[in-house]
Amino acid sequence: MLVLPKGFRHIPGFLDRDRQEALVEEIRAVVAAAPLYRPAMPKTGKDLSVRMTNCGTLGWVTDKALGYRYQPQHPVSQEPWPAIPQSLLDLWQTVAGAYKPPQACLVNFYAETARMGLHQDKDEQDLQTPVVSVSLGDACLFRVGGRERNDRTVSFKLSSGDIVVLGGESRLAFHGVDRIYPATSTLLKNGGRINLTLRRVTP
Ligand code: MD3
Numbered sequence: 001m002l003v004l005p006k007g008f009r010h011i012p013g014f015l016d017r018d019r020q021e022a023l024v025e026e027i028r029a030v031v032a033a034a035p036l037y038r039p040a041m042p043k044t045g046k047d048l049s050v051r052m053t054n055c056g057t058l059g060w061v062t063d064k065a066l067g068y069r070y071q072p073q074h075p076v077s078q079e080p081w082p083a084i085p086q087s088l089l090d091l092w093q094t095v096a097g098a099y100k101p102p103q104a105c106l107v108n109f110y111a112e113t114a115r116m117g118l119h120q121d122k123d124e125q126d127l128q129t130p131v132v133s134v135s136l137g138d139a140c141l142f143r144v145g146g147r148e149r150n151d152r153t154v155s156f157k158l159s160s161g162d163i164v165v166l167g168g169e170s171r172l173a174f175h176g177v178d179r180i181y182p183a184t185s186t187l188l189k190n191g192g193r194i195n196l197t198l199r200r201v202t203p
C-alpha cells in the first residue's frame with residue numbers, strides 16, 4: 001500500500017481565484033524589489049532550472065562558492081529581502097498558527113521545462129516547525145517519498161490554489177517536482193508555475 005508520510009497535508013483549492021489573484025500581485029511586488037535569479041548548485045556550479053527569490057527576514061540561497069544557506073540579503077543586489085505579505089502570514093496563522101511565524105518565504109518560479117530533483121529540506125536549524133507550500137499558476141506533478149532517498153514515492157498533481165503542510169514525519173521527506181503541465185492555468189499571463197514555501201529557520 002502506498003502511504004503518505006505522517007504529518008503531510010494536501011489541501012486542494014485552499015485559495016479561491018480572487019485570493020490567488022491578490023497573492024500574485026503581492027508576489028509581483030516582491031519580485032520587483034528582489035528580482036528572480038538563477039541559483040547554482042554548490043561545488044559544481046550547475047544552474048538550477050527553477051528561478052528563485054525570497055521575502056522575509058531570511059532567504060534561502062545557493063551558489064557555487066558558498067552553497068545552500070539562509071541569509072538576510074539578496075545574493076545579487078545585497079539588499080535586504082522585502083517583507084512577507086500579510087496574506088501569507090494570515091495563511092500561516094490558519095494552518096500552522098501553533099508555531100512561531102515564518103522567517104523565510106522562498107519564491108520558486110518554474111518555466112514550462114523547469115523541474116526540481118528529489119531532495120530534503122534540511123538547511124533550517126528548526127526542523128520541528130512545518131513548511132507550508134502554496135502553488136500558483138500551471139499545475140505540476142509533485143512527488144514525495146520517505147526519509148531515505150530510496151524509499152518509495154507517491155506522485156500527484158499540485159494545482160493553483162492548493163496548499164501543502166509538511167509537518168511531523170513528512171518534514172524530512174524526500175520530494176521533488178517532476179514536470180510542469182503547461183497552459184493548465186490562466187492565473188499567470190505568461191504561464192509557468194510559482195511555488196511559495198513559508199519556513200521557520202531558527203527555533
Ligand atoms: C516535503 N519546492 O522549495 S513544494 C522547495 O513545488 C520545494 O517548488 C517544491 O521543494 C515546489 O524546497 C515543493 C512542497 C514541499 C515543500 C517543502 C517540503 C514539500 C515538502 C519539505 C519537506 C517535505
Ligand code: FE
Nearest residue numbers: 119120121175
Ligand atoms: Fe523542498
